[in-house]
Amino acid sequence: MRVNDDDRILHSLRGKGVRRPPVRTMVAGSVLPAPRGWFARCRRCWLRGIEFRIDAPSPYPVIWQMNAHFKREHELECYFCYLKFAGFKELADHVNEAHTAPEKRRYGFTETGGRQRAMTRTKVGRLPQPEGGDFDPFLKAEHIGKVGTRATIKVLGGPEETPDAEFSDMQLPVEFKGNKYSLGLKVSGGNYGRLFKQFGDNPKNWKGKVEVEVKHFKQNDYVAVV
Numbered sequence: 316m317r318v319n320d321d322d323r324i325l326h327s328l329r330g331k332g333v334r335r336p337p338v339r340t341m342v343a344g345s346v347l348p349a350p351r352g353w354f355a356r357c358r359r360c361w362l363r364g365i366e367f368r369i370d371a372p373s374p375y376p377v378i379w380q381m382n383a384h385f386k387r388e389h390e391l392e393c394y395f396c397y398l399k400f401a402g403f404k405e406l407a408d409h410v411n412e413a414h415t416a417p418e419k420r421r422y423g424f425t426e427t428g429g430r431q432r433a434m435t436r437t438k439v440g441r442l443p444q445p446e447g448g449d450f451d452p453f454l455k456a457e458h459i460g461k462v463g464t465r466a467t468i469k470v471l472g473g474p475e476e477t478p479d480a481e482f483s484d485m486q487l488p489v490e491f492k493g494n495k496y497s498l499g500l501k502v503s504g505g506n507y508g509r510l511f512k513q514f515g516d517n518p519k520n521w522k523g524k525v526e527v528e529v530k531h532f533k534q535n536d537y538v539a540v541v
Contacts, residue, residue: 353377359389363397454489454496456529456536465528465541466491470510473518474500487521498538506540 353374357367369380391400395414400406459466474485483499485507490496500507514521530539 355381357381357384357388359385359392359397451488451495451497454491454498454538456538458491458496459527459529459538462529462531462536465526467524467526468496468498469524470514470521471495473521474507489525506538509540 352370352372354368354370355377356369357365360367367384369377369384371377371380391403391406392398393400393406393409393414395410398409400409454468456462469490471488471490474487477483477486484502485500486497487500487510488495489498498506500510510521510525513525514523526541527538528541529536531537
């Protein structure tokens, strides 16, 4: 039996209008799973057998809390042996000497500055050969006099770099009233600039007389080149 066009259209519309019941994906009475959210585990603690984990629904609290944890627990901790130190210089010296081969050691950022320890170049059980000597005392304002006092000192040679010094980059050998002293210089300071202008960039030419004056700055008297 042939179905006419009207029956065909009616059958098509009837099929589209049928609504099937939804398929249940969960067992009746069960609860929705909790969101997994974000988490982070401290690997430094985990390597030591300590479990430290942060869980949060947002990544931002995880980042903030883990950052605070690292600053509090691992900021000045040795990467290799987990020892903790009071400052970065102490930590750098420890890593440099305890966990670095002698030929790869760096001293620019450590407490020792640019001076390599002679003990690393000597045989075990023997003291290093002396490399230094006696140093001339620093020329201080009290050697010249009170504030406003002027005097003439004699420059004996070019300045020597002292990268380990706390308050000066160079030491200039000078003589005052028959006694030898060292005048501390900062490359960014006015004394070095005036001496450089007088003697030039060749340290061999740094010889001659210089006038100085005792001045006062921030509760301290100091020797100024004039």
